[in-house]
Amino acid sequence: MCGIVGGVAERNIVPILLEGLKRLEYRGYDSSGMAVLDGQQQIRRVRALGKIKNLSQKIQESTEEFAGNLGIAHTRWATHGIPAENNAHPHICNNRVAVVHNGIIENYQELKAQQLDKGYRFTSQTDTEVVAHQIHYELTLLGESEDALLKAVQNALRHFKGAYALGVVAVNDPHTLIAARKGSPLVIGIGIGEHFIASDVSALLPVTQNFIFMEEGDVAHITRETVRIFDATGQIVERAVKQSTLTAHAVELGDHRHYMHKEIFEQPQAVIDTLEGRITQEHVLVSAFGHQAEALFATIERVQIIACGTSYHSGLVAKYWFEDIIGLPCQVEVASEYRYRNPAVLDNTLFVTISQSGETADTLAALQQVKNSKKAKNIPTLTICNVPESSLTRESDLTFLTHAGPEIGVASTKAFTTQLVALALLLTAIGKTQKHLSSKRETIIVRGLQKLPGLLRNALQHEDKIIELAQLFADKNSALFLGRGTMYPIAMEGALKLKEISYIHAEAYPAGELKHGPLALIDDQIPVVMIAPNDDLLEKLKSNLQEVKARGGQMIVFEDELSNIESEGSMQVVKATTNVGRITAPITFNIPLQLLSYHVALIKGTDVDQPRNLAKSVTVE
CATH class of the missing domain: 3.40.50.10490 (Glucose-6-phosphate isomerase like protein; domain 1)
Known part of the structure; x- marks a missing residue:
């Protein structure tokens, strides 16, 4: 969950961060934000509720030029605190330290109480704000010592329980980006005279294909010219640079x-x-x-x-x-x-x-x-x-x-x-x-x-027929998926897909369990989707079809051509495949269920790729 991107370069980093956020939006899209150190070495921040396009628009409409050579950005999937602009990252402490964070700080309430006693002010409901305050506090103890920001982050990390991937910048070290990783992924992108961080490589493919994959407990000190990595014990270590085989167009529509x-x-x-x-x-x-x-x-x-x-x-x-x-x-x-x-x-x-x-x-x-x-x-x-x-x-x-x-x-x-x-x-x-x-x-x-x-x-190739069948769900709020044997988990997957992207309540059952409860749901308002391969359980499944038919259910049957089930009345049959075996059958029958959920979602007008409340990579408990 959540996406982090950051970088330090000789050129303006803002367009790179925006493009990286767009490529990470699948990880979270409740809100987003960006902080850069400007020409006067001051932290400037823009945050927006909703998708990255809202952030991009706010940056474009800014009355002052929003630019810098060092910056961090974030797209959020809410854990602590509702989706709101004040909960969006980056979080800033006293205009001196800015932080983006993926993960959960489990002891944040305890740390917050301590920080309130020290006079720190909180402006959000997130756990991340304690990270910014703790790093700021450690910086005040270190003063102007060499590598103060690096040491402050390392010292702060000792206070955190939970999981984190962090990007940190501070005004006292305007050429340094600090990254830290424990329990949440973070990569370092290696450029020529510039370096970057991101939650995954896809965010950085337009600028580099060379990456260091940070390991558990690593902290990285990153400048335009150098990358120094320290392990969980504070010892400097070497991490291999690996070349990604992915290309930027691989993640284009x-x-x-x-x-x-x-x-x-x-x-x-x-x-x-x-x-x-x-x-x-x-x-x-x-x-x-x-x-x-x-x-x-x-x-x-x-x-x-x-x-x-x-x-x-x-x-x-x-x-x-x-x-x-x-x-x-x-x-x-x-x-x-x-x-x-x-x-x-x-x-x-x-x-x-x-x-x-x-x-x-x-x-x-x-x-x-x-x-x-x-x-x-x-x-x-x-x-x-x-x-x-x-x-x-x-x-x-x-x-x-x-x-x-x-x-x-x-x-x-x-x-x-x-x-x-x-x-x-x-x-x-x-x-x-x-x-x-x-x-x-x-x-x-x-x-x-x-x-x-x-x-x-x-x-x-059955997509056109499935588009027609999707109309059956236009005014429906529930659906039932049935299968036997390996088709039962495929029915579960079909129900999950429909729930995820169309927001229709859907359940899956082994077809043989109909008479043990689910038959009570059957009427002409609940579509029933069945999977009918030509296997040893086919005759049993046909009996289950009759049980639904006798109770007025509307049925969609995806069958093997050799199953010999014909469309009639309220039952519509799609001859989805033929000549499939015990292993290839469940894989093949899953395809029409994916297409069905997709086209139902289009009819319902939902956000197909970024359904509400969900994120792609679930990196928190």
């Missing part, structure tokens, strides 16, 4: 109206990119999961998957695959529940975390909890993630990077699809290693995955 639509249509290529180098014509390369993977996979007796939101749904699909295809026990749990219930971790469990960003706070905390646990032995950890150098990738024994590319829309689409592909490769690699999967079965899975991009392209 192109011909699409919304990022979500663009990313839905990027899924065939995302699957191709994720499979590349991980399979041959007939086999999965176990080494794709790391050089230790084969030895670790040989020892595991069960799998534990931890994730949140959409990533949790991908894990639920994989549970069916692991137990059905290779007979390996698999448990899946929401990270925010797992980390607080004192779970029993059994020996020889592969602990799998899934996250698009690799920074999801609850998932990261669950991983750290297991790594520090003394209850079990031989618990190898694996993360499936879309972002290299993220916290989860650094913390895990094994890493599998999906190659979905940047995903800007808050509602995850291509990340989910590539996570499912990664999990399919994982179960195949484990089954192959443990000889629970024959060479023939492995080849069938691999060839199915090779067909998947074509299956997804075919499913996308």
Whole structure:
């Protein structure tokens, strides 16, 4: 949550910061702000409620030129304090120190009480304001000593409990930007005679492709010419400069109206990119999961998957695959529940975390909890993630990077699809290693995955029909999604997408559970969406269709062409795909559900890419 961008340069930094904020707006869009040191070495600040365009307009309308060579900026997703201009970052103390912050200072009430006693004045309801005051206080103790701002930040950090990514500037050191990181991501962009910071690389792609990924506890002293990094103990350290393969146009809309639509249509290529180098014509390369993977996979007796939101749904699909295809026990749990219930971790469990960003706070905390646990032995950890150098990738024994590319829309689409592909490769690699999967079965899975991009392209061709069906939701406030087997978590994902971007209340149930309660909801005002693959449960599902039909329900059925369900009366059928297998079916059927939620949101007039109250990367608890 929240986006930070900052920089120190010889040129005016304001246009760079604005462009960076626009590229980070998916992380938060309740309010935004910017502070720069102007030509008189004074802090000037502009803040605005709502989206970045409002901030940009205020800067343009400023009666005095708003410019500077050193600055920080922020786009906010509210945690402490309502969305309001006075709660927007940057926060300033006594016109001497300005701070932007991502994360939560858990002991801010205690610090606030102490600072009030010292005479500090608070103008917001945020936890971040205590950061600015604490750094200012430490500066007063240090006076004019060398590297005073760096030392003040380091000393202040000792008082904070919680998570933070910080950008700090001060008038007493007008050529220095300080960055600090604990529990929230922060990168340093390396330029020629200029340096930058940001919450992720996408913000800085127009100015650099060279980055240092700050590690836990790092504090960086940044000037135009130098970057010095100190670890959590205060020792100066070297961090590698890495070149990003992303380009600035990778996060542009192109011909699409919304990022979500663009990313839905990027899924065939995302699957191709994720499979590349991980399979041959007939086999999965176990080494794709790391050089230790084969030895670790040989020892595991069960799998534990931890994730949140959409990533949790991908894990639920994989549970069916692991137990059905290779007979390996698999448990899946929401990270925010797992980390607080004192779970029993059994020996020889592969602990799998899934996250698009690799920074999801609850998932990261669950991983750290297991790594520090003394209850079990031989618990190898694996993360499936879309972002290299993220916290989860650094913390895990094994890493599998999906190659979905940047995903800007808050509602995850291509990340989910590539996570499912990664999990399919994982179960195949484990089954192959443990000889629970024959060479023939492995080849069938691999060839199915090779067909998947074509299956997804075919499913996308049903968009015009789905646009028509979306009209059914124009005046509706609730919907029900049904599926059986692997289609149940796909129904859950479909319901989540509809909730996220159209604000329609939607629930998902296993179709066999209709008679145990959900049938009471059925009438002509609640659309029912069913997923009907041609599998062993098809006849059972057809009986469930009749149960809904008999009660006057309006139905949309996405089916395999071979399922032979025909449109009639209040039931409309979309022959979404054909010739799908046990693994490719759930991935393919997810496509029409994504398109349905997108076009319903257009009808409802909601903000598709930036739905209210949500942010893309959930880096706070």
